[in-house]
Amino acid sequence: MTKKPIKAPAKPAVKPSAKPAAKPAAKAPAKKAAPPKKQSSSELSSLASDILAGRKKATKSDVERLAASVLGQDEKKGQS
Numbered sequence: 001m002t003k004k005p006i007k008a009p010a011k012p013a014v015k016p017s018a019k020p021a022a023k024p025a026a027k028a029p030a031k032k033a034a035p036p037k038k039q040s041s042s043e044l045s046s047l048a049s050d051i052l053a054g055r056k057k058a059t060k061s062d063v064e065r066l067a068a069s070v071l072g073q074d075e076k077k078g079q080s
Contacts, residue, residue: 038073 040048048066050056058066 040069040073044069 044065047056047062051058051062051066056062
């Protein structure tokens, strides 16, 4: 007796899916880009350096310019 080879049953073209298609993973919220750092002019930086080192006595005008520069760099307006 000769044995005939057994053929495997034909597979269906598309497998039935037991699970619904998975949704893509939720992405983490993107970090907000930090605003560029504000900087004082080199003239104001030199003025502040000279005053702090005692090489110059601050005038009322100097104080106002330095204060305006500092307040202009505040991240949150209205801080006291």
